[in-house]
Amino acid sequence: MQAINLGLTLSSSSSSSYTSLGPSSSRSFNPNTSALGHGVSLRSLPKSGPGVCKASQVFGLFPTVSPGITVREARIEDCWEVAETHCSSFFPQYSFPLDFVVRIDRLVAMLSGLSVPNGCRRICLVAVIGGSENETLLIRPEDFKLGGFDGKVSLNKGYVAGILTVDTVADFLPRKGPMRQRRTGIAYVSNVAVREQFRRKGIAKKLILKAEAEARNWGCRAIALHCDTSNPGATKLYRGQGFKSIKVPEGANWPEPKTSPDIKYSFMMKLLKNPTSI
Numbered sequence: 001m002q003a004i005n006l007g008l009t010l011s012s013s014s015s016s017s018y019t020s021l022g023p024s025s026s027r028s029f030n031p032n033t034s035a036l037g038h039g040v041s042l043r044s045l046p047k048s049g050p051g052v053c054k055a056s057q058v059f060g061l062f063p064t065v066s067p068g069i070t071v072r073e074a075r076i077e078d079c080w081e082v083a084e085t086h087c088s089s090f091f092p093q094y095s096f097p098l099d100f101v102v103r104i105d106r107l108v109a110m111l112s113g114l115s116v117p118n119g120c121r122r123i124c125l126v127a128v129i130g131g132s133e134n135e136t137l138l139i140r141p142e143d144f145k146l147g148g149f150d151g152k153v154s155l156n157k158g159y160v161a162g163i164l165t166v167d168t169v170a171d172f173l174p175r176k177g178p179m180r181q182r183r184t185g186i187a188y189v190s191n192v193a194v195r196e197q198f199r200r201k202g203i204a205k206k207l208i209l210k211a212e213a214e215a216r217n218w219g220c221r222a223i224a225l226h227c228d229t230s231n232p233g234a235t236k237l238y239r240g241q242g243f244k245s246i247k248v249p250e251g252a253n254w255p256e257p258k259t260s261p262d263i264k265y266s267f268m269m270k271l272l273k274n275p276t277s278i
C-alpha cells in the first residue's frame with residue numbers, strides 16, 4: 001500500500017466517538033452493533049428471508065430516472081431518503097419491519113444530532129436525481145438547521161441516490177501538541193453511500209468532488225477518511241480520487257471509528273490544491 005507523509009505527528013488516542021450526523025453515526029460501518037444507539041441490537045434481529053419485504057420496497061418511490069445528478073447540501077425534506085440510503089447501504093441484510101425500525105432510529109439520531117464544536121463545520125451532502133437547483137422555489141427559514149440538515153424546502157427536491165458527510169470536527173484525526181488540540185485545516189469524510197441501483201454511475205465521485213470543494217471553501221489544506229480495508233470497491237474509489245494511504249507510525253494509537261474489533265481501517269488522505277469555490 002502506497003503511503004505518504006503529510007506531517008501528522010504522533011498522538012495518543014482520542015476518546016471521541018464517531019459522530020458525523022448524529023450521536024449514532026458511530027455505527028455507520030458496523031453491521032454488528034445497534035444501528036443508531038436507541039437500544040436496538042442488530043445482532044439479535046432476524047435477517048432477510050423468503051417472502052420478507054424490505055422497507056426500501058415499501059417507501060422507495062423511485063422517480064423516473066433522469067440523467068441529471070445534482071450534488072447539494074441535504075435539506076430537512078431529504079431526511080427520510082438520507083436515512084434510507086444510509087441504512088440500505090450499510091445494513092442491507094435487514095428486512096421489513098426491522099429495516100424500518102433501523103431507518104426510524106437513524107432518522108431520530110440525525111434530527112437530534114449533536115451540535116458541532118465552536119468554529120467547526122459539518123454538512124451532509126446528497127446526490128439527487130431529477131431535482132432542480134432553482135433556488136427560487138425554496139422556502140428558506142433564515143439560518144434554520146435541524147440536526148445535520150439545512151432548513152430549506154424546495155418544490156422540486158429530486159430523489160436522493162447518494163450521501164456523504166464532511167466536517168472539520170477532526171474527531172478521527174490525531175490530536176496535536178502536548179495539549180492534544182483538535183487538528184485544524186483537514187476535512188474529514190464519512191458515511192459515503194450510494195443506493196445499490198445507482199452504483200457505478202459516478203455518483204460517489206461527484207459527492208467526493210463536492211466535499212473537496214466545500215473543504216477548500218472552509219480553508220482546509222487536506223481531506224481525510226477511514227476506509228474499511230475489506231472494502232475493495234471503496235478503496236479503489238478513493239485511490240482513484242487521489243487519496244493515499246497514510247502509514248500509521250509504529251505504536252501510535254490514532255483515533256478510528258468505533259466499530260467492531262474485526263474491522264480494520266486504512267487512514268487515507270489527499271492534499272487539496274488551488275483553493276477555489278464551486
Ligand SMILES: CC(=O)SCCNC(=O)CCNC(=O)[C@H](O)C(C)(C)COP(=O)(O)OP(=O)(O)OC[C@H]1O[C@@H](n2cnc3c(N)ncnc32)[C@H](O)[C@@H]1OP(=O)(O)O
Nearest residue numbers: 190191192193194199200201202203204205225233234237
Ligand atoms: C469513508 C466511507 O464512508 S467508506 C464507506 C463506503 N461506503 C460503502 O461501502 C457503502 C456501500 N457501498 C456504496 O455505497 C458504493 O458502492 C460506494 C459509495 C462505495 C461507491 O459508489 P458509486 O457511486 O458506485 O461509485 P462511483 O460510480 O463513483 O465509482 C467510481 C470508481 O470507484 C471504483 N469503484 C466503485 N465501486 C466499486 C466496486 N464495487 N468495485 C470496484 N471498483 C469500484 C471504480 O474505479 C469506479 O470507477 P468505474 O465505475 O469507472 O470503474
